[in-house]
Amino acid sequence: xxxxxxxxxxxxxxxxxxxxxxxxxxxxxxxxxxxxxxxxxxxxxxxxxxxxxxxxxxxxxxxxxxxxxxxxxxxxxxxxxxxxxxxxxxxxxxxxxxxxxxxxxxxxxxxxxxxxxxxxxxxxxxxxxxxxxxxxxxxxxxxxxxxxxxxxxxxxxxxxxxxxxxx
Amino acid sequence: xxxxxxxxxxxxxxxxxxxxxxxxxxxxxxxxxxxxxxxxxxxxxxxxxxxxxxxxxxxxxxxxxxxxxxxxxxxxxxxxxxxxxxxxxxxxxxxxxxxxxxxxxxxxxxxxxxxxxxxxxxxxxxxxxxxxxxxxxxxxxxxxxxxxxxxxxxxxxxxxxxxxxxxxxxxxxxxxxxxxxxxxxxxxxxxxxxxxxxxxxxxxxxxxxxxxxxxxxxxxxxxxxxxxxxxxxxxxxxxxxxxxxxxxxxxxxxxxxxxxxxxxxxxxxxxxxxxxxxxxxxxxxxxxxxxxxxxxxxxxxxxxxxxxxxxxxxxxxxxxxxxxxxxxxxxxxxxxxxxxxxxxxxxxxxxxxxxxxxxxxxxxxxxxxxxxxxxxxxxxxxxxxxxxxxxxxxxxxxxxxxxxxxxxxxxxxxxxxxxxxxxxxxxxxxxxxxx
Amino acid sequence: xxxxxxxxxxxxxxxxxxxxxxxxxxxxxxxxxxxxxxxxxxxxxxxxxxxxxxxxxxxxxxxxxxxxxxxxxxxxxxxxxxxxxxxxxxxxxxxxxxxxxxxxxxxxxxxxxxxxxxxxxxxxxxxxxxxxxxxxxxxxxxxxxxxxxxxxxxxxxxxxxxxxxxxxxxxxxxxxxxxxxxxxxxxxxxxxxxxxxxxxxxxxxxxxxxxxxxxxxxxxxxxxxxxxxxxxxxxxxxxxxxxxxxxxxxxxxxxxxxxxxxxxxxxxxxxxxxxxxxxxxxxxxxxxxxxxxxxxxxxxxxxxxxxxxxxxxx
Ligand code: NA
Ligand code: NA
Numbered sequence: 001x002x003x004x005x006x007x008x009x010x011x012x013x014x015x016x017x018x019x020x021x022x023x024x025x026x027x028x029x030x031x032x033x034x035x036x037x038x039x040x041x042x043x044x045x046x047x048x049x050x051x052x053x054x055x056x057x058x059x060x061x062x063x064x065x066x067x068x069x070x071x072x073x074x075x076x077x078x079x080x081x082x083x084x085x086x087x088x089x090x091x092x093x094x095x096x097x098x099x100x101x102x103x104x105x106x107x108x109x110x111x112x113x114x115x116x117x118x119x120x121x122x123x124x125x126x127x128x129x130x131x132x133x134x135x136x137x138x139x140x141x142x143x144x145x146x147x148x149x150x151x152x153x154x155x156x157x158x159x160x161x162x163x164x165x166x167x
Numbered sequence: 168x169x170x171x172x173x174x175x176x177x178x179x180x181x182x183x184x185x186x187x188x189x190x191x192x193x194x195x196x197x198x199x200x201x202x203x204x205x206x207x208x209x210x211x212x213x214x215x216x217x218x219x220x221x222x223x224x225x226x227x228x229x230x231x232x233x234x235x236x237x238x239x240x241x242x243x244x245x246x247x248x249x250x251x252x253x254x255x256x257x258x259x260x261x262x263x264x265x266x267x268x269x270x271x272x273x274x275x276x277x278x279x280x281x282x283x284x285x286x287x288x289x290x291x292x293x294x295x296x297x298x299x300x301x302x303x304x305x306x307x308x309x310x311x312x313x314x315x316x317x318x319x320x321x322x323x324x325x326x327x328x329x330x331x332x333x334x335x336x337x338x339x340x341x342x343x344x345x346x347x348x349x350x351x352x353x354x355x356x357x358x359x360x361x362x363x364x365x366x367x368x369x370x371x372x373x374x375x376x377x378x379x380x381x382x383x384x385x386x387x388x389x390x391x392x393x394x395x396x397x398x399x400x401x402x403x404x405x406x407x408x409x410x411x412x413x414x415x416x417x418x419x420x421x422x423x424x425x426x427x428x429x430x431x432x433x434x435x436x437x438x439x440x441x442x443x444x445x446x447x448x449x450x451x452x453x454x455x456x457x458x459x460x461x462x463x464x465x466x467x468x469x470x471x472x473x474x475x476x477x478x479x480x481x482x483x484x485x486x487x488x489x490x491x492x493x494x495x496x497x498x499x500x501x502x503x504x505x506x507x508x509x510x511x512x513x514x515x516x517x518x519x520x521x522x523x524x525x526x527x528x529x530x531x532x533x534x535x536x537x538x539x540x541x542x543x544x545x546x547x548x549x550x551x552x553x554x555x556x557x558x559x560x561x562x563x564x565x566x567x568x569x570x571x572x573x574x575x576x577x578x579x580x581x582x583x584x585x586x587x588x589x590x591x592x593x594x595x596x597x598x599x600x601x602x
Numbered sequence: 603x604x605x606x607x608x609x610x611x612x613x614x615x616x617x618x619x620x621x622x623x624x625x626x627x628x629x630x631x632x633x634x635x636x637x638x639x640x641x642x643x644x645x646x647x648x649x650x651x652x653x654x655x656x657x658x659x660x661x662x663x664x665x666x667x668x669x670x671x672x673x674x675x676x677x678x679x680x681x682x683x684x685x686x687x688x689x690x691x692x693x694x695x696x697x698x699x700x701x702x703x704x705x706x707x708x709x710x711x712x713x714x715x716x717x718x719x720x721x722x723x724x725x726x727x728x729x730x731x732x733x734x735x736x737x738x739x740x741x742x743x744x745x746x747x748x749x750x751x752x753x754x755x756x757x758x759x760x761x762x763x764x765x766x767x768x769x770x771x772x773x774x775x776x777x778x779x780x781x782x783x784x785x786x787x788x789x790x791x792x793x794x795x796x797x798x799x800x801x802x803x804x805x806x807x808x809x810x811x812x813x814x815x816x817x818x819x820x821x822x823x824x825x826x827x828x829x830x831x832x833x834x835x836x837x838x839x840x841x842x843x844x845x846x847x848x849x850x851x852x853x854x855x856x857x858x859x860x861x862x863x864x865x866x867x868x869x870x871x872x873x874x875x876x877x878x879x880x881x882x883x884x885x886x887x888x889x890x891x892x893x894x895x896x897x898x899x900x901x902x903x904x905x906x907x908x909x910x911x912x913x914x915x916x
Binding site: 109 | 655659671672673674675744746751752755756759764765766767768
């Protein structure tokens with residue numbers, strides 16, 4: 001069976017960004033209190049939560065690829081003999097490489113530009129959302145492509161244990 | 168490639184890849200990338216990066232993880248169990264009582280959330296295990312959670328109606344008003360169905376047990392019902408009392424849940440950590456499917472998808488009402504493969520001017536659209552409600568089982584759609600009285 | 603036969619969306635079918651904030667949103683997107699663009715981003731929507747409203763208002779519940795269409811605080827590749843809608859005003875004195891923006907120079 005820890009018991013480094021959710025709650029609380037109690041809305045709370053959540057949203061994809069848990073419909077897959085499963089796995093890998101590879105490769109030039117020109121969000125608070133998130137997406141997509149390859153190699157051609165990703 | 172060919176390639180491509188077990192996000196994303204490359208050359212492929220970046224920085228998405236986090240916290244506390252024990256001891260005398268309560272809770276939750284997803288995850292983590300524990304028919308329980316949870320965008324506030332209003336230049340407030348009666352009507356139909364199923368089919372719900380009724384203990388009432396009521400009332404008050412926006416209210420709800428758990432003496436860093444990891448996981452599963460689908464829609468729209476849809480409608484010599492029916496059929500059909508936002512961006516800019524020319528009310532049409540999107544949340548293979556539930560359901564509940572549980576509710580939705588088509592007053596009466 | 607794909611954030615049913623679709627029709631007609639513009643509406647393919655870059659990279663060919671979406675790329679774009687509190691009507695803005703030096707600065711600015719500005723058009727000044735009376739500048743003190751982020755929030759903050767940053771979609775619930783008292787969306791007629799006055803029974807009209815400039819731009823390489831006569835066709839088509847939109851917009855506003863008054867909405871027409879005060883405060887903010895980049899300074903100077911020439915500023 002899978003050597004992965006169960007979803008909730010996982011305490012590895014890759015789960016650390018999940019704590020950002022708590023930061024989002026804290027910032028939201030701060031904004032509501034500042035605006036409702038002290039009548040002094042901030043200009044940064046909304047954009048900070050946006051910034052933080054986008055970071056976890058991107059990261060969550062990497063986390064899911066690492067756990068090989070993307071949503072899939074597995075009826076035919078489960079009925080297939082091992083060799084055919086291997087073919088299906090290869091098709092899935094090809095798709096992953098095309099999608100994530102395209103994000104990383106073709107997104108690189110504009111992301112690089114956003115980073116070196118330190119492109120800001122263009123608002124009153126003006127956080128560096130494009131400057132940070134565009135390159136981050138490139139890096140994460142590249143890592144997702146890499147992990148998809150690892151998953152493909154790791155999946156054994158026999159046995160149901162190979163089917164870690166089936167939902 | 169012509170847009171007809173692109174449509175076919177995308178449709179059959181996604182279908183084929185999904186069928187052999189390719190993850191949905193990979194399938195949609197890869198096809199989108201290939202089509203954009205073939206159609207427009209290498210420059211256009213950057214649209215994949217742009218779309219994912221654009222969606223990741225979409226503010227309304229924040230309420231998704233907030234709802235999931237709240238649900239994960241509640242699941243880990245024994246609050247949910249206490250709550251359902253209490254409810255069961257009160258409503259246990261009614262066959263299917265807990266399913267009915269779940270539906271009523273889903274209507275309340277729909278009034279404090281405007282998105283699809285958060286509510287399903289919440290009910291999936293809190294209500295589903297309780298119904299399964301009480302020996303409800305799993306399919307009935309799953310259907311109740313998915314259909315009830317989808318009401319979040321049917322009952323105002325609703326992101327679907329907001330985006331429709333902005334794209335169709337229709338009063339969002341009017342749409343909200345117009346969706347109240349149809350939303351409650353749909354929930355009422357679900358309720359009737361659940362009650363009828365439980366009466367007719369002894370296996371659908373546990374028999375009412377007299378002993379459970381006597382077991383209503385005060386301690387559980389204080390620990391289970393009171394905090395749950397406080398939570399819902401506070402969030403309700405935050406939105407309708409003018410304290411927070413709808414998205415902010417989800418964050419407040421998380422803070423409040425943590426407070427309640429702490430007051431119950433159950434709080435620990437470990438509990439919080441586990442809930443956070445579950446949230447991260449659910450986000451990854453859901454959002455990346457959404458990202459892949461969004462890239463596909465972007466490329467399709469770039470390829471002239473709007474022109475294709477226009478050609479489908481124009482040039483047909485059919486009566487106005489049949490035109491509306493055809494549009495509904497298109498919505499339901501596309502709803503099998505696409506996200507609601509994609510269908511909206513593709514069709515609404517074309518359909519609404521036609522609807523207005525034909526002399527129909529675009530507010531009514533918006534409600535029709537919203538109901539068809541309820542169907543689309545449940546319809547396979549791209550059924551977001553099923554995806555959301557799957558992201559938190561126990562592993563033995565497969566995506567196939569979930570989809571197999573949903574068809575009775577889809578029939579109910581289609582029935583409601585038919586009523587709205589025949590009697591526009593169901594939608595238009597309330598705004599005409601209030602506004 | 604050339605085909606160019608443009609995208610706008612406006613919906614197909616809105617005043618500006620219809621104008622842009624008409625622009626596409628005019629191009630086809632005037633070029634005898636040699637040039638086709640496909641106008642995607644409601645940001646169908648790319649998010650509004652990303653259209654400009656998408657066109658400069660070649661994902662799309664043209665961007666028909668507004669420079670207000672790309673002020674983060676160069677602060678000068680603010681002066682091509684909305685000179686808030688500045689001009690009173692479209693003719694003045696067209697005057698600045700054609701005779702006040704706007705065109706030359708635009709070429710310098712847009713070409714840097716591999717884009718070419720074909721032309722601009724403007725509707726009537728926008729109206730605010732509010733649940734509280736907004737009879738004059740004093741009422742802005744303590745007025746909490748949903749503001750688009752950027753220059754607008756800076757101006758209103760100086761006037762004592764509390765700009766709240768939230769997505770526009772949440773405005774309707776937030777205004778009915780009282781989280782905010784008002785919002786800034788669009789012209790009187792468009793606001794009415796969106797249902798802003800179903801939730802707030804006060805508005806400012808004729809508007810003064812904002813008059814966004816719609817820009818019709820195209821990838822510079824694609825522009826250079828066009829024969830001169832087709833370039834002329836596109837310029838003429840933009841000029842045509844630029845002439846039509848303000849008239850249509852004014853007529854729409856008049857009709858909306860009549861209906862709104864009947865529906866019990868209070869229309870606040872600010873005094874010339876209060877409008878002047880607003881412009882003076884706005885000018886401080888423009889001056890601040892003008893220091894952010896060299897081209898912003900240049901654009902600011904050309905605006906102030908032109909406003910002095912036509913008597914808007916002393
Ligand atoms: Na709702
Ligand atoms: Na569906």
